[in-house]
Amino acid sequence: DSGVTQTPKHLITATGQRVTLRCSPRSGDLSVYWYQQSLDQGLQFLIQYYNGEERAKGNILERFSAQQFPDLHSELNLSSLELGDSALYFCASSVVAGTNNEQFFGPGTRLTVL
Amino acid sequence: KNEVEQSPQNLTAQEGEFITINCSYSVGISALHWLQQHPGGGIVSLFMLSSGKKKHGRLIATINIQEKHSSLHITASHPRDSAVYICAVRSGNTPLVFGKGTRLSVIA
Numbered sequence: 001d002s003g004v005t006q007t008p009k010h011l012i013t014a015t016g017q018r019v020t021l022r023c024s025p026r027s028g029d030l031s032v033y034w035y036q037q038s039l040d041q042g043l044q045f046l047i048q049y050y051n052g053e054e055r056a057k058g059n060i061l062e063r064f065s066a067q068q069f070p071d072l073h074s075e076l077n078l079s080s081l082e083l084g085d086s087a088l089y090f091c092a093s094s095v096v097a098g099t100n101n102e103q104f105f106g107p108g109t110r111l112t113v114l
Numbered sequence: 115k116n117e118v119e120q121s122p123q124n125l126t127a128q129e130g131e132f133i134t135i136n137c138s139y140s141v142g143i144s145a146l147h148w149l150q151q152h153p154g155g156g157i158v159s160l161f162m163l164s165s166g167k168k169k170h171g172r173l174i175a176t177i178n179i180q181e182k183h184s185s186l187h188i189t190a191s192h193p194r195d196s197a198v199y200i201c202a203v204r205s206g207n208t209p210l211v212f213g214k215g216t217r218l219s220v221i222a
Contacts, residue, residue, distance in 0.1 A: 002158070033209070043200065045209035056209050088155055103147075103210070105157035 003027065004093050004106035012112045018079040021109045025072055025093030031055070032074040033094075033103060034066055038087040049074055050096075081113045116141040120201050120213035127220050133188040135216045137201030140182065147210065148175050148186050149200040157200075160186070191220045 003026035013019055025032050034046040045058035049068035060066075063081075068074040078085060088110050092103040117140040127133050137146070148160040161168050161175040163184070168175050172191075177184040188195055201213040 042214045043202070043212040045211075048209065056207075058209050090157060092157075102159050102162050104159065105149075107156050110155065 002104040002106065004029075004091060004104050006089075006091050006106035006109050008109060009107065010110045010112075012114065013081060014114055015081055015083060017081050017113075018077065019081065019111065021076040021078070021089050021091075021111075023074045023076070023091030023093075023106055025074070025091075026104055029093035029095050029104070030072065031094045031096060032068055032072070033092045034060075034074070034076050035090040035092065036087050037090060037108075038084075043090070046076070078111070083113050086111055086113045116143065116203050116205055116208075116211045118201055118203055118211055118213040120199075120216050122216060123214070124217045125219070127191050127218070129192060129220055129222045131191050131220075133191050133195075133218065133220075135186045135199050135201075135218070137184045137186070137213055138182060139201075139203045139211075141205055142179075142182070143203045143205050145204045146177055146184050147202040147204070148184075149202060151198040151200060151215070153197065160199075188218075193220045193222050196220050 005024045007022045031050045033048045037043045046060040047066050048056040066076045088108045090108045091106040094101045094103045119138045121136045145164045147162050150158045172189045174187040198215040200215045202210040
């Protein structure tokens with residue numbers, strides 16, 4: 001158990017809908033990262049937050065947004081869902097943001113868009 | 115952007131065999147991570163290294179900065195080692211860039 005929690009574990013929804021994925025980092029970790037893992041693309045970085053502020057942005061679609069709250073949990077919002085958004089979404093956390101520090105991964109949320 | 119290549123893509127081994135998984139990258143890095151993804155999907159961080167060699171139990175990770183290459187070795191492999199092993203690299207403060215993974219099956 002990494003100490004990072006993600007909810008829900010599984011999510012099945014329809015095209016056009018909007019969902020929210022939630023992540024709670026390890027106790028004491030200030031940085032949260034979101035990753036998408038699809039069958040054809042592998043793991044890809046979406047976005048990073050550090051202590052409530054956006055720190056880095058990757059291949060995140062405009063339909064997707066995220067935030068980190070004062071209690072350091074983070075939410076990833078996916079809207080106008082398409083079939084291609086079906087993937088595993090992982091959250092990871094680390095103590096600090098920019099240094100070469102280990103990231104601890106949550107169990108992931110499996111999103112299926114029908 | 116760093117390109118990360120892993121080989122082999124798939125690997126089947128007999129229990130007890132010594133296993134090597136390779137990772138090459140195109141641009142100088144500040145750190146390289148080896149991750150293990152279990153069949154259920156969960157990801158565990160195995161190693162983070164920027165030089166030399168690290169060992170944890172039956173796992174050994176090495177990196178050659180000049181050759182832009184890292185290897186993950188598993189000694190005395192066991193069926194419970196069956197998983198996807200993923201290499202990821204970081205240059206400075208840029209986000210992690212991942213390889214496509216090596217799927218390992220260890221047969222008893």
